[in-house]
Amino acid sequence: MMLLKILFRNAFHNKLRSSLTILGIAVAILAFGLLRTVISSWYSGVEAASTTRLVTRNAISIIFPLPISYQEKIRQIAGVKIVSYGNWFGGVYIEEKNFFPNFCVEPKTYFQLYPEFVLDPLQQKALLADRKGFVAGRKLAERFGWKIGDTVILKGTIYLGNWDFVLRGIYHGRDETIDETQFFFHWTYLNEVIKKRSPNWADKVGFYMIGISRPDIAPDVALAIDNAFKNSLAETLTETEKAFNQGFIAMSGAIVTAIQMVSFVVIFIIMAVVANTMAMTTRERTGDYSIIKTLGFGAKDITILIFGESLIITATGCIIGIILTFPAAKAFGHSLANYFPVFLVSAETIYYDIAAAFLIAVLAAIIPTRHAIRIRIADGLRRIG
Amino acid sequence: MTQQNNTIVEIRNVYKSYHRESLIVPVLHDITFDIAEGEFLALMGPSGSGKTTLLNLIAGIDKIDKGTIRVGDVDISTLSETELAHWRANSVGFIFQFYNLIPVLKAIENVELPLHLTSLPTKERRSHAEMALNLVGLSHRMDHYPGEMSGGEQQRVAIARAIVTDPTILVADEPTGDLDRVSAEEILSMIERLNTEMGKTIIMVTHDPRAAQRAKILRHLDKGYLNDDASQNPL
Numbered sequence: 001m002m003l004l005k006i007l008f009r010n011a012f013h014n015k016l017r018s019s020l021t022i023l024g025i026a027v028a029i030l031a032f033g034l035l036r037t038v039i040s041s042w043y044s045g046v047e048a049a050s051t052t053r054l055v056t057r058n059a060i061s062i063i064f065p066l067p068i069s070y071q072e073k074i075r076q077i078a079g080v081k082i083v084s085y086g087n088w089f090g091g092v093y094i095e096e097k098n099f100f101p102n103f104c105v106e107p108k109t110y111f112q113l114y115p116e117f118v119l120d121p122l123q124q125k126a127l128l129a130d131r132k133g134f135v136a137g138r139k140l141a142e143r144f145g146w147k148i149g150d151t152v153i154l155k156g157t158i159y160l161g162n163w164d165f166v167l168r169g170i171y172h173g174r175d176e177t178i179d180e181t182q183f184f185f186h187w188t189y190l191n192e193v194i195k196k197r198s199p200n201w202a203d204k205v206g207f208y209m210i211g212i213s214r215p216d217i218a219p220d221v222a223l224a225i226d227n228a229f230k231n232s233l234a235e236t237l238t239e240t241e242k243a244f245n246q247g248f249i250a251m252s253g254a255i256v257t258a259i260q261m262v263s264f265v266v267i268f269i270i271m272a273v274v275a276n277t278m279a280m281t282t283r284e285r286t287g288d289y290s291i292i293k294t295l296g297f298g299a300k301d302i303t304i305l306i307f308g309e310s311l312i313i314t315a316t317g318c319i320i321g322i323i324l325t326f327p328a329a330k331a332f333g334h335s336l337a338n339y340f341p342v343f344l345v346s347a348e349t350i351y352y353d354i355a356a357a358f359l360i361a362v363l364a365a366i367i368p369t370r371h372a373i374r375i376r377i378a379d380g381l382r383r384i385g
Numbered sequence: 386m387t388q389q390n391n392t393i394v395e396i397r398n399v400y401k402s403y404h405r406e407s408l409i410v411p412v413l414h415d416i417t418f419d420i421a422e423g424e425f426l427a428l429m430g431p432s433g434s435g436k437t438t439l440l441n442l443i444a445g446i447d448k449i450d451k452g453t454i455r456v457g458d459v460d461i462s463t464l465s466e467t468e469l470a471h472w473r474a475n476s477v478g479f480i481f482q483f484y485n486l487i488p489v490l491k492a493i494e495n496v497e498l499p500l501h502l503t504s505l506p507t508k509e510r511r512s513h514a515e516m517a518l519n520l521v522g523l524s525h526r527m528d529h530y531p532g533e534m535s536g537g538e539q540q541r542v543a544i545a546r547a548i549v550t551d552p553t554i555l556v557a558d559e560p561t562g563d564l565d566r567v568s569a570e571e572i573l574s575m576i577e578r579l580n581t582e583m584g585k586t587i588i589m590v591t592h593d594p595r596a597a598q599r600a601k602i603l604r605h606l607d608k609g610y611l612n613d614d615a616s617q618n619p620l
């Protein structure tokens with residue numbers, strides 16, 4: 001149809017202006033997409049959380065430990081299938097900036113409970129056989145070039161001194177959303193050393209990780225666990241893994257909110273830019289729209305022309321922006337792998353991109369369309385002379 | 386074709402004023418006259434006398450304050466905005482001083498544009514448009530954009546666009562106002578031929594005496610009043 005021809009050609013008539021606007025939209029969509037990806041990768045731990053796992057910690061604070069003796073009692077509670085446990089170790093490899101998460105765990109139960117960390121059975125056997133053995137995620141091992149059998153020394157920040165470990169296995173994520181940057185070693189190794197140094201601090205764990213048989217019993221089991229330790233020296237707080245992970249994020253909630261706001265500001269700014277472009281182009285075309293109306297075309301046709309042009313420009317920018325988001329996110333994720341172990345552009349982010357672009361297109365077109373429809377033909381034609 | 390005396394446009398006691406801020410500026414006063422079918426009328430008068438305003442009213446792109454305007458058997462003063470648009474599409478061909486072609490459409494597409502409001506199938510739209518372009522001698526410019534044509538050529542495309550729907554009346558507002566002498570003569574001859582050979586009723590606003598000479602009848606507007614005596618062109 002002729003109107004489509006007109007609006008397509010109008011959209012690219014002023015090449016410089018259209019290109020600059022499209023570039024602006026592409027950059028805005030790219031920025032928006034990256035910021036949203038930062039947010040979603042922040043939440044990736046929450047998303048990846050299993051609904052059949054609970055975490056039990058000290059009711060007062062995560063920084064206080066629980067006795068190892070709780071393990072037996074928890075295991076006996078109905079619905080509990082596996083009990084594992086661990087401590088945050090907080091070791092540093094060579095220097096501070098080489099940050100990665102490191103924990104001591106009970107490896108046998110831990111890898112049962114976390115099937116998303118895929119470990120070769122032979123490597124697992126080797127790990128269990130070596131008190132000083134450890135397992136690293138694939139990305140972590142690659143980052144420092146560790147090979148099986150290598151000795152790695154971590155400097156303790158909570159548990160002072162140099163700790164030496166031997167790499168016995170490298171785990172892979174079950175899929176690309178799984179964090180492959182973690183470091184796990186034997187809880188018993190840590191405990192033995194502490195026992196020698198300060199027996200009072202020995203036989204303590206930071207948290208219990210509990211596998212239950214069905215998601216729907218989670219609240220009951222959590223309650224049963226906490227009730228079991230009511231009025232003891234160390235009362236417990238049990239929650240789903242998701243809630244537990246969320247608790248960590250809540251601490252950085254303000255930052256997330258700030259990023260979220262910036263992402264909307266970006267969209268708002270580009271909206272103003274596109275609105276300005278549309279206002280300029282439609283003003284220049286006042287005469288065209290008037291002649292089109294003179295020939296007998298109506299408000300509907302003018303609306304199609306202006307909204308169509310706005311949509312084409314924004315859609316082009318949006319598509320370019322989305323296409324650029326993937327390599328950009330890859331580069332971004334690569335250089336910030338330490339902070340964002342999982343940095344993937346989600347489908348949701350793309351939907352947000354498209355929704356934002358659509359919103360931009362529509363809002364930018366409303367006022368120019370109203371103006372073009374309302375202006376009297378005689379006045380619109382007079383503008384040409 | 387012989388001139389018929391059937392009235393095609395009937396203008397009765399038409400008043401028109403514009404509102405400028407709080408001021409009301411009267412532009413046309415009690416205009417009454419008829420235009421016969423097949424007539425070629427030149428509307429003359431000094432700048433600001435209301436020629437364009439009157440032409441716009443007859444062509445249905447502006448609304449009168451008082452009076453009636455009939456074109457054919459339609460009282461266009463009673464039509465709604467939408468009905469008026471529909472009526473224009475079928476009944477009026479427009480030629481403007483600045484051609485007013487759509488810059489992003491090729492010559493042929495510009496001519497075809499008004500046919501998109503008719504029920505004509507695609508193929509026939511194209512062949513009608515080709516015929517109209519042929520008539521103004523621009524078949525070889527079919528695929529050119531307005532920016533690639535001279536003023537005279539653009540005006541010829543505009544004429545093709547005006548006649549392609551076979552309208553009841555043709556209105557032209559200073560069609561030669563932006564052209565050099567040679568191109569102007571060419572355009573005038575073409576308009577004249579539309580009248581003499583095809584029997585089109587033409588209403589042309591101009592203040593160029595040379596252009597007015599081509600018309601059969603002259604009417605003068607002065608400060609919004611019609612000088613009652615329609616003068617038969619001496620030609």
Ligand SMILES: Nc1ncnc2c1ncn2[C@@H]1O[C@H](COP(=O)(O)OP(=O)(O)OP(=O)(O)O)[C@@H](O)[C@H]1O
Pocket residue numbers: 379403404405410412430431432433434435436437438439592
């Ligand atoms: N939209 C408008 N608002 C206010 N005044 C207007 C408007 N359009 C026209 N006028 C006034 O109406 C009067 C007649 O204008 P019109 O354009 O009909 O004159 P014209 O005879 O065509 O003049 P020209 O030969 O210069 O084209 C002028 O005084 C003009 O300023």
Ligand SMILES: [Mg+2]
Pocket residue numbers: 436437438558
């Ligand atoms: Mg005028």
